[in-house]
Amino acid sequence: MIPTVLAAQADKVSLTAQTRIIAAALAILFMLLILDLIRRDRLQERYSVIWFVAGLAMLAGAAFPGLLGLVADLMGVRDTNVALFSIVLLLLLGLALNFSVIMSRQAAQITRLAQERAMERAHEQAARDDLERRLNGTTRAEDTATGPNPDA
Amino acid sequence: MRTLVFIPAWNEAASLEAVIADVRTHIEGADILVVDDGSTDSTAERARAAGVLVASMPFNQGLGAALQTGYLWALREGYDFCAHLDADGQHPASEVARVLAEVQADRADLVIGSRYAKQTEPLPGVAPQGEDYKATLTRRIGINVFRLLLTLATRQRFTDTTSSMRAANRRVMKLFSENYSPDFAEIESLQLAVREGLRVKEVPVRMLERTGGSSFLTPVRSAFFIFKGLVVILVGQFKPRHAGAER
Numbered sequence: 461m462i463p464t465v466l467a468a469q470a471d472k473v474s475l476t477a478q479t480r481i482i483a484a485a486l487a488i489l490f491m492l493l494i495l496d497l498i499r500r501d502r503l504q505e506r507y508s509v510i511w512f513v514a515g516l517a518m519l520a521g522a523a524f525p526g527l528l529g530l531v532a533d534l535m536g537v538r539d540t541n542v543a544l545f546s547i548v549l550l551l552l553l554g555l556a557l558n559f560s561v562i563m564s565r566q567a568a569q570i571t572r573l574a575q576e577r578a579m580e581r582a583h584e585q586a587a588r589d590d591l592e593r594r595l596n597g598t599t600r601a602e603d604t605a606t607g608p609n610p611d612a
Numbered sequence: 613m614r615t616l617v618f619i620p621a622w623n624e625a626a627s628l629e630a631v632i633a634d635v636r637t638h639i640e641g642a643d644i645l646v647v648d649d650g651s652t653d654s655t656a657e658r659a660r661a662a663g664v665l666v667a668s669m670p671f672n673q674g675l676g677a678a679l680q681t682g683y684l685w686a687l688r689e690g691y692d693f694c695a696h697l698d699a700d701g702q703h704p705a706s707e708v709a710r711v712l713a714e715v716q717a718d719r720a721d722l723v724i725g726s727r728y729a730k731q732t733e734p735l736p737g738v739a740p741q742g743e744d745y746k747a748t749l750t751r752r753i754g755i756n757v758f759r760l761l762l763t764l765a766t767r768q769r770f771t772d773t774t775s776s777m778r779a780a781n782r783r784v785m786k787l788f789s790e791n792y793s794p795d796f797a798e799i800e801s802l803q804l805a806v807r808e809g810l811r812v813k814e815v816p817v818r819m820l821e822r823t824g825g826s827s828f829l830t831p832v833r834s835a836f837f838i839f840k841g842l843v844v845i846l847v848g849q850f851k852p853r854h855a856g857a858e859r
Contacts, residue, residue, distance in 0.1 A: 571673050571794060574650075575681040578667035582645065582685065585665055 475525045487518035507562075510555065615642040615712065616691040618682030620675055620776075621699035622649040625658050628699050632662045635697070638705035639712065645685055646699070649678040655699075675776070676797030680788060687785040695779035703777045707817040712779040720813035722784045722805050724770070725777035728755070729816035750834045757838050758799055761845045766806040771814060774798045783810055796844040803848045 475483070494511045497503035521528055532543035617635050621628055628646065635644055646659040650672035659666045667681055679696060686694035695712045697703035707725055714723040758773040776798060780788070787808055793800040805812050 567794075571677045571680075574669045574671060574673050575677060575684060578647065578669045578681050579685055579688070582665045582667040585660065 475522075480522045480525065483522035484519055487515050487522060490518065491515035510558075514551070613692045613716070614690065615639070615716070616645060616682075616686045616689070616694040617642045617708070617712075618645040618647055618679075618685065618694060618696045619699045620647045620649055620678035620682065620696065621651065621655050621659070622672060622675075622678070623651045623653045623655060624699035625651070625653040625655045627701040628655060629658055629662050631697070631699055631701055631703075631705070632659065632664055634705040635708070638709050639695075642695075642712075643691070645682060647678045647681045647685075649673060649675070674794055676792055676794040679776070679797055680792040680794075683780070683785050683788040683792065687782065687789045691782075691785075693779065693781055694785060695777075697777045702819050702821075704818060704820065707819070708777055708779070711777060711815050711817065714813060714815055715779045715781050718781075719811075721781050721810040722802075722812045723779045724772060724775050724802070724812070724814045725817035725819075726770075726772035726775055726814040727817065727819045728771040729814050750831055754834050754838055758841055761841065762799060762802060765803055765845050765849055766812075768806055768812065769814075770802060773802060775819075777817060777819070793844070796841060799841060800844050800848055803845060804851075807848075807851075807853060 491512060494503065494508050494515065498505060498508055528540050528544060531547070532538070532540040535543050535546070537543040537546070617639055619628070619631060619635070624631075632644060632646070635642070644664040646656075646664055646666045648656040648659065648666050648668040650669045656666050656668045667685060669678065669681070682694065682696055693712060693715050695708050695715075697705070697708045703725070711723045711725045714720055755773070759770060762770045762773050784805060787805065787810070788801060791804060802812060
């Protein structure tokens with residue numbers, strides 16, 4: 461039998477070796493996933509930094525469980541679980557807000573693109589109408605006077 | 613002096629031709645642009661067939677974006693004045709002409725055609741066909757809330773905050789082509805124009821009952837709409853002023 465020490469039973473943060481290995485493996489897998497997404501052009505580098513930082517933090521937490529206790533002390537929180545959840549929650553909230561900001565900017569850009577395209581279409585239509593009118597004009601002029609003037 | 617009348621249209625193939633003809637009859641010498649907001653029906657084709665220029669958005673972007681396209685076009689093509697009206701036939705062009713006349717006479721920079729402002733006298737020789745505009749209860753509540761809010765925010769009395777029958781000069785074109793909220797265009801644009809020191813004026817107009825389709829306002833949507841309006845106006849009060857709208 462392997463003696464299992466549960467985190468809740470100890471004063472200090474003490475994760476079992478099992479938990480730490482799983483956490484570290486997950487963190488590494490997570491960072492590999494981010495790398496792969498960048499490699500396949502599914503994620504832009506500038507949006508990947510924050511996820512790398514998150515992955516590294518996960519890895520650090522797995523490697524040095526004492527860190528979390530330190531952070532909890534700094535926050536003045538007795539229960540390290542509360543500290544962990546608060547940090548993760550705030551981080552996710554910040555990320556979600558960040559995405560809303562990015563989304564808003566891109567929505568504005570998309571709107572402006574659509575508007576520019578719409579106006580280009582109107583210009584195209586105007587040019588086509590103009591050309592048609594001039595072609596009709598020159599064909600009529602041909603009957604009476606000189607040939608078509610390419611510069612007209 | 614060149615004038616542009618633009619008509620934002622989203623799937624309005626049924627009514628658009630009549631509106632274009634109406635504008636041609638009552639607003640002489642004005643160029644017409646239809647801003648097709650990603651219609652899936654034959655709106656754009658019919659407008660082109662009617663002989664007007666069509667700015668077709670590649671996809672639907674909402675009324676605010678469509679209106680801004682009109683202001684952008686007017687600004688870039690060097691028009692001195694512009695006006696816009698709905699494509700569904702609620703806005704008689706004869707009334708738009710009166711709204712336009714106010715900016716052309718330089719009595720204001722931005723003029724709103726108001727359904728609710730006190731009517732002066734019936735116009736000679738102008739008798740639009742159809743029922744006069746009457747608001748439903750939910751709509752009346754919303755109207756009054758926005759009226760109050762906008763009046764408080766701008767310290768200027770507005771009766772018809774959501775009217776999209778408007779006329780403007782180049783100062784307004786400059787402002788709106790850069791700043792025009794896509795979400796709450798009608799109300800925020802009024803607030804913005806007043807904040808930037810532009811002369812905004814209302815003119816009483818007649819509008820007609822909509823001929824087809826139904827209003828999108830259910831009570832829940834109205835409540836959400838009002839809430840959104842509250843936020844928009846409140847935030848708008850704290851937006852930085854632009855130096856762009858010089859007098």
